Amino acid sequence: MQREAAIREPLILGNKSYKDITDDVVGPIEGAAPRTWKILVTLTGLVAFYGVGCILYLLGTGIGVWGLNKTVGWAWDITNFVWWVGIGHAGTLISAVLLLFRQKWRMAINRSAEAMTIFAVIMAAIFPGIHMGRIWVGYWVFPLPNQFGSLWVNFNSPLLWDVFAISTYFSVSLVFWYIGLVPDFATIRDRMVKPLPKKIYGILSFGWSGRAKNWTRFEEVSLVLAGIATPLVFSVHSIVSMDFATSVIPGWHTTIFPPYFVSGAVFSGFAMVQTLLLIMRKTMKLESYIHIKHIEYMNIVIIVTGSIVGVAYLTELFISWYSGVEYESYAFINRFSGPYSWAYWIMMTCNVITPQLYWFKKLRRSLTVTFILSIVVNIGMWFERYVIIVTSLHRDYNPSSWGEFHATTIDIGIFIGTLGIFFTLFLLFARFFPVLALNELKSILKSSGENYKKIDNHHH
Amino acid sequence: MSKKVFHAMFNDEEKLMHAAEKLVHDGLRVKDVFSPFPIHGLDPIIGVKRTRLAIASFMYASGGTALALLGMWYFMIHDWPMNIGGKPSFSMIQNLPAFVPVTFEFSVLCGAHGMAITYFLRNGTLPGMPASNPDPRTTDNMFVMEITTDQNHDFSADAIEGMLKEMDLVELSIKDYE
Amino acid sequence: MMCQHCNHAPCETVCPVLATTHSNEGLNQMTYNRCIGTRYCANNCPYKVRRFNWFNYMGYDKFKNFNPSQDSLSRMVLNPDVTVRARGVMEKCSMCVQRIQTGKLDAKKAGTPVADGAVVSACSEACPTHAITFGDLNDNKSNVRGISQNNRAYHALEEVGVQPNIYYMAKVRNTEDQEA
Numbered sequence: 001m002q003r004e005a006a007i008r009e010p011l012i013l014g015n016k017s018y019k020d021i022t023d024d025v026v027g028p029i030e031g032a033a034p035r036t037w038k039i040l041v042t043l044t045g046l047v048a049f050y051g052v053g054c055i056l057y058l059l060g061t062g063i064g065v066w067g068l069n070k071t072v073g074w075a076w077d078i079t080n081f082v083w084w085v086g087i088g089h090a091g092t093l094i095s096a097v098l099l100l101f102r103q104k105w106r107m108a109i110n111r112s113a114e115a116m117t118i119f120a121v122i123m124a125a126i127f128p129g130i131h132m133g134r135i136w137v138g139y140w141v142f143p144l145p146n147q148f149g150s151l152w153v154n155f156n157s158p159l160l161w162d163v164f165a166i167s168t169y170f171s172v173s174l175v176f177w178y179i180g181l182v183p184d185f186a187t188i189r190d191r192m193v194k195p196l197p198k199k200i201y202g203i204l205s206f207g208w209s210g211r212a213k214n215w216t217r218f219e220e221v222s223l224v225l226a227g228i229a230t231p232l233v234f235s236v237h238s239i240v241s242m243d244f245a246t247s248v249i250p251g252w253h254t255t256i257f258p259p260y261f262v263s264g265a266v267f268s269g270f271a272m273v274q275t276l277l278l279i280m281r282k283t284m285k286l287e288s289y290i291h292i293k294h295i296e297y298m299n300i301v302i303i304v305t306g307s308i309v310g311v312a313y314l315t316e317l318f319i320s321w322y323s324g325v326e327y328e329s330y331a332f333i334n335r336f337s338g339p340y341s342w343a344y345w346i347m348m349t350c351n352v353i354t355p356q357l358y359w360f361k362k363l364r365r366s367l368t369v370t371f372i373l374s375i376v377v378n379i380g381m382w383f384e385r386y387v388i389i390v391t392s393l394h395r396d397y398n399p400s401s402w403g404e405f406h407a408t409t410i411d412i413g414i415f416i417g418t419l420g421i422f423f424t425l426f427l428l429f430a431r432f433f434p435v436l437a438l439n440e441l442k443s444i445l446k447s448s449g450e451n452y453k454k455i456d457n458h459h460h
Numbered sequence: 461m462s463k464k465v466f467h468a469m470f471n472d473e474e475k476l477m478h479a480a481e482k483l484v485h486d487g488l489r490v491k492d493v494f495s496p497f498p499i500h501g502l503d504p505i506i507g508v509k510r511t512r513l514a515i516a517s518f519m520y521a522s523g524g525t526a527l528a529l530l531g532m533w534y535f536m537i538h539d540w541p542m543n544i545g546g547k548p549s550f551s552m553i554q555n556l557p558a559f560v561p562v563t564f565e566f567s568v569l570c571g572a573h574g575m576a577i578t579y580f581l582r583n584g585t586l587p588g589m590p591a592s593n594p595d596p597r598t599t600d601n602m603f604v605m606e607i608t609t610d611q612n613h614d615f616s617a618d619a620i621e622g623m624l625k626e627m628d629l630v631e632l633s634i635k636d637y638e
Numbered sequence: 639m640m641c642q643h644c645n646h647a648p649c650e651t652v653c654p655v656l657a658t659t660h661s662n663e664g665l666n667q668m669t670y671n672r673c674i675g676t677r678y679c680a681n682n683c684p685y686k687v688r689r690f691n692w693f694n695y696m697g698y699d700k701f702k703n704f705n706p707s708q709d710s711l712s713r714m715v716l717n718p719d720v721t722v723r724a725r726g727v728m729e730k731c732s733m734c735v736q737r738i739q740t741g742k743l744d745a746k747k748a749g750t751p752v753a754d755g756a757v758v759s760a761c762s763e764a765c766p767t768h769a770i771t772f773g774d775l776n777d778n779k780s781n782v783r784g785i786s787q788n789n790r791a792y793h794a795l796e797e798v799g800v801q802p803n804i805y806y807m808a809k810v811r812n813t814e815d816q817e818a
Contacts, residue, residue: 018600133676138674151540154656175573190599190600212508213492225576228517246652248798249684442497443498542660
């Protein structure tokens with residue numbers, strides 16, 4: 001049995017047994033839905049409904065209902081796309097990269113973080129879909145035989161790389177998440193008394209029995225999936241950044257984009273995990289499993305990635321001047337002093353300045369500060385994408401074709417709507433799914449549980 | 461002689477492991493173990509072999525790489541080459557850098573899904589399949605060791621029962637089966 | 639500004655569905671019925687010369703009063719040789735590909751090569767001061783070839799490296815007067 005140094009803070013607080021872990025996680029699923037959950041899901045459901053309405057209006061009328069024009073061909077659509085994909089990255093980072101690094105604290109958060117990934121990628125996938133002028137022929141992005149020749153697709157286009165990257169990322173994340181869920185669904189199946197839920201969880205659990213050989217395969221599959229999900233997650237946001245980096249537009253044509261987008265993605269994703277988990281641990285009484293130490297670890301990731309993003313911003317500014325390219329220099333002068341300078345300064349404040357507060361141990365261990373900053377970071381990261389997309393496009397080479405973008409109510413409605421859909425999906429997940437990885441938590445109870453650590457220390 | 465199956469239930473994975481070690485040392489074969497989470501170090505004791513799923517995944521991924529490259533060569537270079545922004549669409553080698561992202565993604569797609577499907581098939585876990593754990597508590601907090609008379613011809617049923625009762629277990633169930 | 643018909647067109651590389659490609663005559667072609675409307679090509683155009691069909695201009699009530707195509711009589715002003723583009727597709731200057739095609743077919747029927755000046759783009763034809771010249775750059779004796787080799791000829795945004803097929807002529811100024 002593996003033991004852990006006494007100096008490490010325990011990961012599971014209180015006097016917990018295997019049975020307690022099951023009760024704490026499965027208990028809320030068996031009971032009736034709490035009042036707060038019902039109120040929340042109604043609210044988010046209404047917002048989601050409004051968003052769907054806006055999307056239907058867009059699809060019925062045309063892309064012109066957005067504030068786009070000949071100069072600014074992408075704005076909120078692709079901003080939201082990149083923002084949502086970025087948020088998704090934290091879940092994979094937690095479940096895959098931290099697994100490879102054998103970081104056991106991930107076990108309390110990986111299940112819900114990965115659920116967040118899947119829902120965020122679904123939200124992201126909405127935007128490249130609805131941003132197309134003719135969504136009904138959107139399947140033409142796949143190399144399918146057709147009556148045009150056959151006319152195939154353009155494998156030189158970064159947008160096509162996106163199609164492959166996003167669909168691979170989504171489906172692999174879903175499978176990774178589900179493979180982890182199967183044994184936990186079996187736990188619920190074996191406890192459920194009501195016949196219908198028992199039947200449903202029985203189907204969901206694929207008849208999992210927890211044999212020794214099953215578990216060997218389970219661990220191997222988890223490790224290999226983590227191994228391939230790690231380069232995958234880095235490739236996805238690199239490819240998203242290539243939509244811009246391979247172009248000829250000043251402010252987009254930048255080789256720094258792939259690493260800078262990936263760290264920005266992890267930065268915003270961890271912030272979203274904090275926002276969701278701080279609420280979840282409180283309402284579902286999971287404080288023993290997701291406690292200050294977990295939050296502090298995540299805040300450390302936030303300050304590291306936030307600082308990388310900050311360095312990238314400054315590097316961009318320096319290189320735009322040092323390159324000696326007039327268009328490039330102007331693109332950056334225009335960013336911090338042009339008509340969209342307010343967006344630039346919101347981005348700078350939220351992403352570079354405020355996260356530096358986490359250097360103070362007291363602040364990075366404070367729940368209130370963490371909650372506020374997690375929202376601030378996501379505001380900042382949304383504006384980062386907005387700045388990159390809109391300010392680069394609205395003034396490029398020819399002053400005669402300069403223009404401006406102003407958001408319409410439909411632009412805003414669809415974005416708010418995806419927030420509604422996202423939170424609705426997450427609430428449904430929190431209600432019906434095991435929100436903690438039961439099988440993984442039980443395997444670390446003896447090495448990292450508070451009660452077991454105390455006994456251990458006593459022996460020494 | 462009727463065949464018997466023994467299910468020895470433990471409330472701690474370390475107790476089960478010690479018991480398995482002792483029983484195997486005494487010459488008994490442990491058929492299977494049901495547990496709520498993976499027990500590290502158990503596999504060599506009860507003789508569970510390493511899985512080859514990782515090798516399978518590598519082969520699926522290699523297949524994906526080959527298929528992606530072949531597909532892109534066919535679509536872009538062979539079947540209908542076009543002048544796209546002056547890119548070298550008439551030479552696979554020269555156009556290869558643009559094909560790297562899709563090749564990588566498709567390899568990952570095939571490697572991950574191929575392995576996942578193999579995993580579910582080999583485990584016999586598919587939607588709607590019936591569960592085969594002997595006790596519902598094995599997915600919660602109990603650990604069950606399964607021993608059959610079938611695999612242990614050198615021992616009588618009574619002898620196995622006696623050996624198991626010496627262990628630090630919670631429950632012992634004995635069933636006849638055909 | 640019009641489409642510069644770049645030889646290394648940045649719009650062509652980014653289209654996921656090959657709706658815009660290069661013809662062997664050097665035209666930057668736009669295939670309307672293949673376009674799915676991602677607008678990536680328009681964003682990646684350094685000249686910003688691509689135009690998008692934001693609405694169904696043919697049928698949307700909002701444009702009733704000023705879109706001639708919505709009126710059975712006034713729609714006769716529309717060019718019968720050119721397709722009306724649907725909602726959600728990109729469009730741009732096609733270099734009057736329908737006129738080039740007609741010119742080539744006429745020459746084929748006559749059994750002669752396409753003569754210089756036999757095909758004229760609509761903008762060139764309409765310009766009263768002959769500020770726009772259209773022709774075959776590969777024809778050594780053509781008028782445009784001569785103009786393109788003139789000292790005054792230059793490409794717009796040549797430094798971006800997209801190798802346009804459109805040449806502009808530098809304005810002639812009386813520099814002595816300015817210096818004095």
